[in-house]
Amino acid sequence: MKHAMRKRGTSVVRVALLFCAVAAVIPRPASAQDLAQFEKRLTKFTLDNGLTFLVLERHDAPVVSFHTYADVGAVDEVRGITGLAHLFEHMAFKGTKTIGTKDYEAETVAMAKMDEIFLELKAERRKGEGADEARLEQLQSELQEAQEEAQKYLVHDEYEEVFSREGSAGFNAYTSQDATQYIVSLPSNKVELWMVMESDRFANPVLREFYKEREVVMEERRLSVESQPVGRLLEEFMAVAYKAHPYGDGIVGHMSDIATLTRAEAEKFFEQYYSPSNLTIAVVGDVDPDQVKALATRYFGRIPSRPKPDPVETVEPPQLGERRVVVDDPAQPFVLIGYHKPDIHHPDDAVFDAITDIVGMGRTSRLYKSLVKEKRIAVAASGFQGMPGTKYPNLFLFYAVPARGRTNEECEEAIDVEIERLKSEVVTPEELAKAKTRARASLIRQLDSNSGLAAQLTFYEVVTGDWRNLFKQLDKIEKVTAEDIQRVANEYFTTKNRSVGIIRTTGAGA
Amino acid sequence: MTRHKPWIIRIVLFAALGLGLMWVGCAEQAVRDYQGLKYPKLRDIELPEVEQVTLANGMRLFLLEDHELPLVNMSVRIRTGSIHEPAEKIGLASITGMVMRTGGTTSKTGDELDEELESIAASVETGIGLNSGSASMSVLKRDVDTGLAILADVLMNPAFREDKIQLAKMQHRSSIARRNDFVGAIAGREFDKLIYGPESVYARHTEYATIDNISRDDLVAFHKKFFGPNNMMLAVWGDFDTKEMVEKIEQAFEGWPKVDLQLPETPDVQYEFRKTVNVIHKDDVNQSNIYLGHIGGLRSDPDYFALIVMNRILGGAFTSRLFRNVRSREGLAYSVFGIYSANYDYPGEFYVGCQTKSESTVKAIRAMLREVEKMKESEVTDEELALAKDSFLNSFVFNFDTTGEIVNRLVVYEYFGYPVDFLLKIKQNVEKVTKEDVLRVARKHLKPDQVQILAVGRPDDFDEPLSILGQVNEIDITIPTPIQQ
Numbered sequence: 001m002k003h004a005m006r007k008r009g010t011s012v013v014r015v016a017l018l019f020c021a022v023a024a025v026i027p028r029p030a031s032a033q034d035l036a037q038f039e040k041r042l043t044k045f046t047l048d049n050g051l052t053f054l055v056l057e058r059h060d061a062p063v064v065s066f067h068t069y070a071d072v073g074a075v076d077e078v079r080g081i082t083g084l085a086h087l088f089e090h091m092a093f094k095g096t097k098t099i100g101t102k103d104y105e106a107e108t109v110a111m112a113k114m115d116e117i118f119l120e121l122k123a124e125r126r127k128g129e130g131a132d133e134a135r136l137e138q139l140q141s142e143l144q145e146a147q148e149e150a151q152k153y154l155v156h157d158e159y160e161e162v163f164s165r166e167g168s169a170g171f172n173a174y175t176s177q178d179a180t181q182y183i184v185s186l187p188s189n190k191v192e193l194w195m196v197m198e199s200d201r202f203a204n205p206v207l208r209e210f211y212k213e214r215e216v217v218m219e220e221r222r223l224s225v226e227s228q229p230v231g232r233l234l235e236e237f238m239a240v241a242y243k244a245h246p247y248g249d250g251i252v253g254h255m256s257d258i259a260t261l262t263r264a265e266a267e268k269f270f271e272q273y274y275s276p277s278n279l280t281i282a283v284v285g286d287v288d289p290d291q292v293k294a295l296a297t298r299y300f301g302r303i304p305s306r307p308k309p310d311p312v313e314t315v316e317p318p319q320l321g322e323r324r325v326v327v328d329d330p331a332q333p334f335v336l337i338g339y340h341k342p343d344i345h346h347p348d349d350a351v352f353d354a355i356t357d358i359v360g361m362g363r364t365s366r367l368y369k370s371l372v373k374e375k376r377i378a379v380a381a382s383g384f385q386g387m388p389g390t391k392y393p394n395l396f397l398f399y400a401v402p403a404r405g406r407t408n409e410e411c412e413e414a415i416d417v418e419i420e421r422l423k424s425e426v427v428t429p430e431e432l433a434k435a436k437t438r439a440r441a442s443l444i445r446q447l448d449s450n451s452g453l454a455a456q457l458t459f460y461e462v463v464t465g466d467w468r469n470l471f472k473q474l475d476k477i478e479k480v481t482a483e484d485i486q487r488v489a490n491e492y493f494t495t496k497n498r499s500v501g502i503i504r505t506t507g508a509g510a
Numbered sequence: 511m512t513r514h515k516p517w518i519i520r521i522v523l524f525a526a527l528g529l530g531l532m533w534v535g536c537a538e539q540a541v542r543d544y545q546g547l548k549y550p551k552l553r554d555i556e557l558p559e560v561e562q563v564t565l566a567n568g569m570r571l572f573l574l575e576d577h578e579l580p581l582v583n584m585s586v587r588i589r590t591g592s593i594h595e596p597a598e599k600i601g602l603a604s605i606t607g608m609v610m611r612t613g614g615t616t617s618k619t620g621d622e623l624d625e626e627l628e629s630i631a632a633s634v635e636t637g638i639g640l641n642s643g644s645a646s647m648s649v650l651k652r653d654v655d656t657g658l659a660i661l662a663d664v665l666m667n668p669a670f671r672e673d674k675i676q677l678a679k680m681q682h683r684s685s686i687a688r689r690n691d692f693v694g695a696i697a698g699r700e701f702d703k704l705i706y707g708p709e710s711v712y713a714r715h716t717e718y719a720t721i722d723n724i725s726r727d728d729l730v731a732f733h734k735k736f737f738g739p740n741n742m743m744l745a746v747w748g749d750f751d752t753k754e755m756v757e758k759i760e761q762a763f764e765g766w767p768k769v770d771l772q773l774p775e776t777p778d779v780q781y782e783f784r785k786t787v788n789v790i791h792k793d794d795v796n797q798s799n800i801y802l803g804h805i806g807g808l809r810s811d812p813d814y815f816a817l818i819v820m821n822r823i824l825g826g827a828f829t830s831r832l833f834r835n836v837r838s839r840e841g842l843a844y845s846v847f848g849i850y851s852a853n854y855d856y857p858g859e860f861y862v863g864c865q866t867k868s869e870s871t872v873k874a875i876r877a878m879l880r881e882v883e884k885m886k887e888s889e890v891t892d893e894e895l896a897l898a899k900d901s902f903l904n905s906f907v908f909n910f911d912t913t914g915e916i917v918n919r920l921v922v923y924e925y926f927g928y929p930v931d932f933l934l935k936i937k938q939n940v941e942k943v944t945k946e947d948v949l950r951v952a953r954k955h956l957k958p959d960q961v962q963i964l965a966v967g968r969p970d971d972f973d974e975p976l977s978i979l980g981q982v983n984e985i986d987i988t989i990p991t992p993i994q995q
Contacts, residue, residue: 060578061911062553098543157838161829162544165897167904171828187907189552196544215841219797223844223865227795229691286553330794331691332684363612363624373621376677379684403680404687434629441631441650444579449912508988509687 034447035471042457042467043289045296049305050277053296054457054467055289058450064285065170066194067454068182068202071280071462072273074251075177075312075389083217083253084261084269086175090213091266092182093159093173096204099197100158104206110150111208115263117143118211122260147211154208162197166190170451175251177389178463185451188286192295198281199299202274210263218259221252229331229503237501238388240325241338241395245316247388275306280462282454316340316393323499334503335408337415338387338395341492344463350476351488352385352396357435358427358485359383359398359418364434366418367398375414377406383415391463395499396492408502422489426482439477443470555910560917561752565760568740568768572920573755574747576913580651582748584661585918587925588643590736593711594774599728600720605678606732607638613674615663620674623660634660640712641776641855642925643736651749655758662762665737670729682721683992689715690987693792697799697863697966700790700985704962705805705859711777712856718992738769745921747913779857781805783960787980790966790987798871798967799863802878804957806851806858809928814852815939816947817955821849822898823890823948824881825862829897831881832862842866842874848881850955854926860956868971872978875963882961885952889945902940909933 043055074085097104121139124131163171163184171184182201186194225231235250242248252258283292319340341352359366360382363373371381383398398419400411446452461467563571592603611634614620627634632649634657645665649657690696699715706713746755783804807817825832825848836846843864851858862882866874890898910916923932964985965976976982 061907062555063907063911151839156834157829161897164829164901165904167901167907169905169908185908187552187904189549192547193544193549196547209838212838212841216837216844219842219866220844222795222797222867227693227797227865229794332688362628363621364628373677376680379681401684404684430629434631437629438631444581444650445648447579448581509690 034443035468038471039468043293044467045293047276047297047301049301049303050275050308051296051300051303052280052461053292054280054282054461055287055292056282056284056453056457057287057289058284058453059286062188062286063169063185063450064188064191064283064287065185065450065454066183066198067282067284067451067458068198069280069282069458069462070180070182070274071178071278072180072309073176073178073389074249074253075246075392076273076309077246077249077253079249080257081261081265081269082249082257083221083251084257084266085180085273086251086253087214087217087258087261088207088266088269089173089175089180089182090217091207091210092201092205094208094213095155095159095206096200097206098204099162099200100155100206100208102153102155104153107150107153107206107208110146110153111210111263114143114146114150114211117146118262122262143211150208159197159201162193166193177247177251178391179459181455181458183451183454185285191283191287191292195295195299199303202276202279202300203303205270205274207263207266207270210266214258214261217252218255221255221258225250225252229327229329230334232329233327233334233336233501233503236325236327237336237338237499240323240501241340241499242316245314245392246312247316247392247394251388271306273309275308276300276303277305277308280458282457282461284450284454284457312392319497319499322495325499325501326504327502328506329503330507330509331503331505332404332509333402333406333408333411333505335400335402335411335415336501337398337412337498338501339492339494339498340393341385341396343393344386344390348484348488349385350473351480351484353439353473353477354432354435354480355396355422355485355488356384357438358431359422361438366421367400367415370418371400371411371414375410377403377410377414379403381411381415408504412500412502419489419493423486423493426486429482432480432482432485435480436477439474443474552907555907557910558913558916560920562920563756565739565756565763567763567766568738569759569763570743570924571756571759572743572745572917572924573750573752574745574913574917575750575752576747577749580749582647582649582651582654582657582746582750583914584645584647584658584744584746585921586643586645586661586665586745587743587921588638588645588736589741589773589925590638590643590732591641592638593641593777594736595732597709597714598720599723600714601682601716602724602728602732603638603643604716605675605682605721605724606729607636607643608678608681609670609674609729610668610733611636611664612677613671614669615667616669617663617667619669619671623664626656627660630656632657634664636664654750658758658762662766665742666763666766668733670726670733672726675726675729679721679724682716683718686716686718686721686989690792690989693795693797693799693966694865696790696792696987697801697964700788700966700987701801701803701861701863701962701964702859704786704788704964705781705803706779710779712779717990719990722992734769736769736773739763739766740768740771741773743921743924745917747917776855779805781857783957784962785960785980786962786983787976788962788964788983788985789969789976790964790985791969792966793968795868795967796971797865797867798874798965798972799865800871800875800878800963800965801861801863802875802961802963803859803861803863804961806853806860807955808857809852809854809932811852813951813955815936816943816951817850817852818902818936818940819895819898819943820885820948820952822902823894824848824850824885829901831884832864832878835881836864836874836877840877842870842877846878848878854922854928868968869973871965871967871972872974872976875965875979879958879961882956882958886949886956886958889949892945895943895945895948899940899943903937906937 041057046052077084101107124135167187169185173182238248367381371378378400381400385396387395387397398415402411456470457467460470561573595602612620630653632653634647636645647657647661702713832846832848836842843866846864848862850860862878
């Protein structure tokens with residue numbers, strides 16, 4: 001995420017839920033009449049360069065939400081440049097050839113100088129013990145000077161200021177394993193402003209203040225991973241669950257990669273992954289689709305088309321046995337159990353949605369009932385599919401937050417009991433009916449916000465190939481049977497197919 | 511509403527589109543810069559009328575119909591709060607709020623309520639916070655009778671079953687055990703104690719001993735004292751008919767006795783400005799969590815409007831001075847914030863803070879303090895003032911984009927005794943704020959030489975010893991051992 005404001009009093013349960021919310025990006029779905037309703041109000045068009053727009057009219061309030069879904073995420077990085085997708089997201093707020101600069105020509109020269117010095121610095125550092133200290137110092141100060149030179153041409157934060165001045169709300173961006181998403185809402189008379197700004201961002205991006213922003217991202221890594229017990233555990237756990245597929249590397253990247261990324265690498269990444277054909281944009285609110293189309297053609301149509309990038313071809317090989325990782329940590333215990341499962345395109349995807357509801361959602365879910373209400377060994381326990389993404393085969397993740405004085409082992413055992421129950425007996429008709437009812441209601445509740453709808457529409461359009469699946473997903477859940485659930489549990493929830501990660505408490509807290 | 515345009519308009523639009531294409535085709539650089547844009551006038555916001563009704567039993571209702579989706583939502587506010595619980599029973603209000611719902615009612619257990627609600631994808635929740643109690647209900651339209659009946663039952667007839675009291679206590683004890691695991695939570699909690707005092711109702715927190723002191727009788731008494739129709743406001747929005755809904759609500763709460771409204775006063779805050787430097791050791795992090803500041807103010811203060819503008823310039827928005835200088839220019843932090851906060855009924859805090867690597871802790875403190883000092887030294891620029899005001903005023907429309915926020919805002923104003931049109935007053939007054947006003951309120955309310963500084967992290971790795979800023983007070987956050995298991 002780009003902007004983090006202050007967050008207070010984060011309880012462990014909230015952290016657990018948050019991490020669940022971050023991970024379970026799969027929205028859950030209403031019905032045929034809703035779809036028909038929406039088809040009347042939705043206009044889809046694709047520009048000649050391949051960029052697709054979804055425009056949904058909602059005229060209740062004079063506001064509009066924009067959602068740009070770039071089909072590129074941390075999963076597209078190779079080892080050595082981890083963190084680049086996320087760093088690029090930060091750089092996308094730094095302006096363009098005309099926004100954020102007093103003199104683009106002069107600034108280009110200054111930035112090139114910085115890049116050059118940084119490469120020399122990198123080469124010297126690579127010598128390790130043999131590096132020339134005096135030379136390192138010299139290069140550092142040269143880099144500093146070059147940076148100051150480049151800063152002379154800056155118009156600080158101009159890109160953000162323009163949106164802010166014109167009344168933006170929720171201006172932000174976020175990077176996940178599967179995607180990078182840029183969002184903003186505006187009063188509905190500012191559609192053209194967004195067109196100018198967003199098209200320029202992807203037509204003429206300038207990665208200025210690159211080396212400073214790397215430091216900001218390093219602080220973000222310290223904040224979200226290195227100084228958080230669950231962050232530390234998750235990073236270790238994912239690395240154990242995946243040995244080949246890039247889902248195993250964290251989104252923010254490894255510290256040494258962030259520290260050595262170059263502007264040239266970021267520019268290359270942009271060229272490769274931010275082609276218009278790899279972008280899908282939803283516009284939801286008080287707009288006229290004809291006007292949106294005219295403006296989109298004018299402003300986004302100028303971006304030259306480039307080939308759509310290849311997807312990740314690495315396939316995670318089957319596990320040969322259970323994997324375990326223990327993090328020794330002063331924090332209280334925490335347990336994660338993940339099972340490999342297929343991607344969102346697989347016919348069993350809806351079955352995993354039903355399992356998510358039955359084991360993991362609400363006070364009547366099996367895990368909450370058993371671990372929290374009955375045994376009182378945990379303060380939170382749940383399970384969900386889609387960790388850490390849905391585009392590629394991912395994990396079904398169970399977790400528990402042990403109660404004070406209770407252990408990971410007790411919780412793990414209690415989760416195992418529930419997993420075995422899924423395998424040995426069929427779920428009750430009431431449980432299945434509840435899962436289906438809640439899927440329908442949940443979709444209806446999601447139709448209430450412009451920004452939420454824009455996110456859903458782009459997700460289904462890009463990941464499943466058709467925005468209508470937002471609604472059709474319901475039909476698939478409707479067809480799930482109790483036998484399907486038992487079959488899927490037996491097929492995937494096997495010891496050999498799982499990874500377990502725990503926090504083992506050290507020191508005074510133990 | 512779908513748009514069916516007459517064919518003439520369509521032709522005009524197509525013509526415009528065609529021209530646009532040609533224009534782009536001829537000259538690429540003809541794409542206009544944002545500065546040249548002319549915006550059409552934003553259409554007027556049609557403010558829906560919130561229906562206000564007071565029932566015979568004293569309950570205040572706020573109703574707003576919205577027929578877009580087949581949903582009905584309710585939210586309840588009750589005058590109570592943890593500020594009214596005794597010091598030896600901290601946690602009482604919170605546990606009462608939890609167990610009202612989880613412990614079920616005289617006719618149904620909490621588990622039965624869970625099943626009934628979740629099978630229809632509905633929710634009813636209750637809770638008690640610092641200075642108010644709340645309840646909520648969300649149902650599909652067809653289930654509104656079931657949802658309302660449960661909401662009323664939970665508010666009027668909670669059974670406080672012992673098993674769920676034990677569960678709530680277990681959850682509270684577990685939070686105590688985990689409260690030092692998250693560095694951000696430590697910093698926020700301990701900063702509150704520095705500002706309001708560790709014993710203050712606005713900063714104190716649970717301990718094992720205070721949880722152990724709480725009994726079922728306490729919960730019953732706490733509920734009885736505050737929960738009654740004349741001490742409650744209920745907002746409802748969604749797909750219903752107002753007249754019918756008023757009758758339904760009246761029936762659902764029939765026979766509920768009123769409570770004595772002679773409630774305890776909201777406790778005062780006595781603050782003495784002082785400079786302190788405080789450190790908390792947290793060895794498993796490589797980043798310092800920093801807060802610095804002093805007491806803040808009230809929204810009823812006439813300076814509130816100029817302070818809104820000052821906040822935006824100092825640190826409220828991501829175009830702020832703190833964001834620009836500490837994050838973008840120095841690369842010292844991912845998250846940096848600063849605000850002179852104002853509450854409705856007790857003073858807020860003025861605080862500035864960030865998270866920065868241990869090795870730049872003192873540098874970041876200095877950089878942030880410098881920004882606070884600058885607010886007092888000279889007027890902000892015309893551009894800063896214009897940006898702060900424009901961004902506030904231009905985004906004003908987002909205060910009205912959902913029915914839920916419109917009706918709930920009225921309830922909040924009513925609850926804290928603010929005028930119903932307070933939001934409009936804010937707008938009118940922000941429009942009038944000048945550079946002189948911003949400087950005047952900064953000089954009056956900010957005291958950078960008398961801030962309390964708190965750093966949580968690894969002092970051994972700090973760039974300079976904290977003592978360079980003043981005498982360092984070390985705060986011990988060891989959790990007091992429980993008396994009983």
